Amino acid sequence: MFENQHQEIPDIVDGELLTPLGRRVSVRTVWIVEGEEEIPRFVTAYPQTGE
Numbered sequence: 001m002f003e004n005q006h007q008e009i010p011d012i013v014d015g016e017l018l019t020p021l022g023r024r025v026s027v028r029t030v031w032i033v034e035g036e037e038e039i040p041r042f043v044t045a046y047p048q049t050g051e
Contacts, residue, residue, distance in 0.1 A: 008032050008033070008034050008035075010030055010031070010032050010043070011030070011031045011032070011033070011040060012028060012029070012030055012031075013028070013029045013030075013031065014026065014027070014028050014029075014048065015027060015029070025047055026047065026048035027045050027046065027047055027048060028045065028046055028047075028048050029042065029043075029044070029045040030042075030043040030044050030045070031043060
């Protein structure tokens, strides 16, 4: 999956979530693949502000 198998490689994914009230909010999520793992692990998510 990644060439460098001995370092943590973060991956940032931006997207939208639908709230229970029907609002759409933009979020950024951070995922990481550690060592020899092939499956990304969720690290954090936070709301995006207008840029």
